[in-house]
Amino acid sequence: MAGLSVPSPFLLTLALLLLLFLLIYISPLNQNHLTLHFSPSSTTALSPTLTYPQTSHKTQAQVSPASSPAEAESFLDSPPFSISTDNPSSHIPLSRNIKKRSKTEKIEEDLARARAAIRNAIRLQNYTSDREETYIPSGCVYRNAYAFHQEGEKPMVHCGPMSYIYSIEGQFIDEMERGDSPFLAQRPDEAHAFFLPISITKIVDVFYRLDPWHFPMLPIFTDYVNVVASKYPYWNRSSGADHFMISCHDWAPEVIKEDREYFKNFIRVLCNANTSEGFIPTRDVSLPEYNLKGHPLYTLGPPRLGQSPRHRNILAFFAGAAHGDIRSLLFEHWKQKDNEIQVYENLPKKKNYHKLLGESKFCLCPSGSEVASPRVVEAMYQECVPVIISDYYTLPFSDVLDWSKFAVFIPPRRIPELKTILKGISERRYLTLQKRVKQVARHFELNRPAKPFDVIHMVLHSVWLRRMNIRLPQNDY
Template sequence: MDRFQSRYNFISIFLGSMAILCVISWCSTSFFDYSLLRFRFSPPVGDLKKSFYADYENTNVDSLGLSDQSSNISKKQRKLTKEEELERGLAKARASILRAASDRNTTEYESHLPNAEVYHNPAAFYRSYVEMEKRFRVYVYEEGVLPLVHDGPCKDVYAVEGRFIHEIERGKTRFRTRDPLKAHVYFMPFSVTFLVKYLYQGHGDAKPLKRFVSDYVTTISSKYPFWNRSSGADHFMLACHDWGPLVSKSNPHLFNTSIRVLCNANSSEGFNPKKDASLPEIKLYGSEINPKLTLSKTGDYSQRPYLAFFAGGLHGPIRPILLEHWKHRDPDMPVHEYLPKNLNFYDFMLQSKFCLCPSGYEVASPRVIESIYAECVPVILSKNFVLPLSDVLRWETFSVQVDVSEIPRLKEILMSVSEEKYRWLRRNLQYVRRHFVLNQPPERFDAFHTTLHSIWLRRINFALA
C-alpha cells in the first residue's frame, strides 16, 4: 500500500509539474508566431500584461490566444476607454492574421504578392499589411527644434533616416495622427546623424548625444502619460547612423524596452529582434539612387563576365580576411581595397553575378541594398547581422550567406551554385527590390511602408496593461 501511495504521489507531482511548465510556457510566448517559420516574438517585460485577452470581460480565450466573443454574457458590459478600444482593435488584427496564416487559399494575396516563395508566409504578411493600413496610427512628438529634431539627412548612406522623418511628419501619409489618444505608437523624431553632426566634439565622446536623448525622453515622459504607462514599449526611435545603438543607451527603457529601428542591427550589441527592427541602409545621391542602378540599366544574365566583386576600405574584422585571401588573386573575382580612379564601382556591380557584402566597422552596409538594385546576388559575409525585413522575407531565396570561416573557399562555394539556382536567385532579387526602394511619394510595399510594417508588427505583439 505504501509503495502504491508513493508511486501515486510521484505521478501526481510529475503531472502537476508538467501542467505548471505548460502554463509558464504559454504565458511567456507571444500572441502569435508571425512567420510560422522564424522566431516567436515575446512581449517586452515591464509594466505590460503577458496575457492581454484574459483582461477583457465576456471574452473566451482559445488555445491560440484568439479572443472570441461569447454568447453567454454573464457580466454587464461597460464602455471601453480609448486605450481599450485600441487594444481591442489590435486583438482583432492578431486574430485576422492568425486565420490568414493557416489559410491555404492564395486568392487574397497572389495579385499583390505574386512571388510567394520569397516570404515566410505570404498570406500572413499580406493580411498583416492590410490590417496595418486599416488601423495603424503613429503620433509624432512635436517637442524639439531643428535641426536636431524633425529633420535628418536625405542623401548619402544615412538617407533613410531623414526620409522617414520627413515622410511621417510632412508627407501625405494616412498613418500619422495628431491625437495621441488614437495612436498605437509614439515616434521620437530626433536624428542621430544630425546629433553627431552638430553635437559631437571628437575624441569618441558620445556624452553630449546621449545627454540630449536622455533629456528628450525626460521631457516627453514628464509632459505626457504615454511613456510612463508602458515604460516606453510603445515608443520608437529610428536611426541609420552607426551610433544609433550607443545613443539609445542614454535611457535604460529606451534601450531595453522601446522599439529601436536601426541600420546597425547587431545582435551581439543588444539588438533584440523580438522588439527591435532592422532598417535597410539605402544610399541616395541627391534624392535618388545612382542612375546606373535604375531598372532599365541592370542588364541581363549574359552580360556579367565576373563571378564576384568587392571594393572597399580595410576596416572591421571581416574585410581584412577577405582581402588577405582574394585581393588581386583571381581575374574572375575582382577584389580591391580601393578601385583605381579610372574604374567605376557600379559598372563592376552590374558586370558581376555575385556582390560580396562584408561588414565593416559595423554590421550594416549600403552595399547590400545596392546589390539588390544592381541585381547582383548579395553574398552576406557578416556575424550577428539581423538582416532587414527578415521577419517577413526569406533572404536565402535572393542572397547567399557564407560563414566568415569559409572565406578561403569563397570561389568554390559560389561556383557550386548551379545556373538554374542562380537564375532563381536573380529572379527573386528582381522581385524583392520593390521592398527596398524609397519612392517619393511612397508606394505600397516600398521601403517606407515595410519599415512601418516592421514597427506595426512589434506593436501588435504586446498589449498595454
C-alpha cells in the first residue's frame, strides 16, 4: 500500500493564507463589494460666498456688498419649471446609482443644492460681514458651463461691436466664442444655459441703412431662434428659459415684441434695463455699458487716474451730450454755473475727462435718452462715488450688489437740490462710500481673457441665478 504524501510547510502556509483572505472577503463586516453609491461633486454649503462660473476649475469668491435677504430671495420665486427648495431631495435623489442618472438630472442636482443653500443662508442670515460691509448670503459653491449655438453667419451672428458705446456686446460674444474659453461646456447636454451669439447692433448696422422704413430686426431675430429650436431639443424643453442673449443696443429690448408669449421665459442681458419698457429684473439681466476706444488705440477701459480722497477737490462732475429729459434738467440748473458742481455739455479740449473724474468726490450718472450710461463704469474705474440720477433703471448686478452701500441716489425731480444733498453727506459717510467703490470696482473691469470677479464673470453669474429658478423635465437629451 502506497504511503500518503505529506504537503510541504510552504504549501500549507499558502493554503491557510488563501483561506484567510476568502473569509475576510465574505465577512458581513466588509460591505464594499456589495454596493457602490454615487456621491456627486455638486454644490454644497461650505461658506457664505459666491463662486463665479467656470468649467475648467472651481473658484470661491466674495461679491460685496450684499443685497438684502428679501431682494436675494426674490430671485428664488417659482417660475414655470420650479425647484422645490423646501425639500429638494424629495424629487431629486442626492445619492443614486450612476447608471440611472440622466444628464439632465446631474445638472438639476447641482442647481437644486445651490438653490437650497442660498435659501438656507437667507433664512439663517448667514452673512460674512464686518462692521461696515455685508456680503451676499450665498453659502454655496457651484460649477457652471455654457454652450453657444453655431448657427448663423457673420456679420450678424458670432461677432459684434468691439469699441465705442455698444462695445460690451461684441466683447462678450468674442470672449464666449474663443476656442479656449473656460466658460464653455464640453458637450451641449452638459451646459446649464445656452448663449445665442446674435448681435442686435450688427443687424441694425446691416439693414437699417438699407431700408429704415421696413426694418426687419424682429423677424431676423425670431427666425434665428426658430432655427435653433427646430435643430436642437434645448429651447423647446424649457420654452427658452435656459437661453440668453446679450446686447447693449438701445433697441435690443424690442426683440420679443412680436411674440411675447414665445419669449416669456427667455433671458435678455441688456444695457437698456428699463422696467417701464418691459425689463423684468427677476428674468432679465442688467448689463453695464462701456465706451471703449476704437482704431487706432483699442482699449478695454479708461486709464486709472483716481486720486486719494484728500486730493479730490471737485465735489461733483459730469460731461456729456444733452439728450433726454433728465440731462436737460441737469443742464438747466448746473451747466457751467458752479465751480463745485462741474457740469459740461462740451468739455473744453484742454481738460482731461478721466482726470476730472479722478479728482471728483462724486461722479454724476444721469440717464440720457435711455436709462444706461457708461459713466457708471467710468466712475468705478476712477474710484469715484457714482450719483445715480434715473427713473426705472435696474442697476447692474443689483441681485448681489447693494448699491445703497456705495452709491448715492437722487431722484430727477431733486436735481435743483443737488449741491445741498451732496454737501449734506458727512466726510465719514463719504469715505465709507468711496472705500466700498474701491471694493466693488473689480466687478466692473473688462478683461480679455476674462479674469475671476470681473464683469464677464458677473454677467454669467447673474444668468446662473436666473437659470436656478427653473427646473427642466427629467428627460435625458
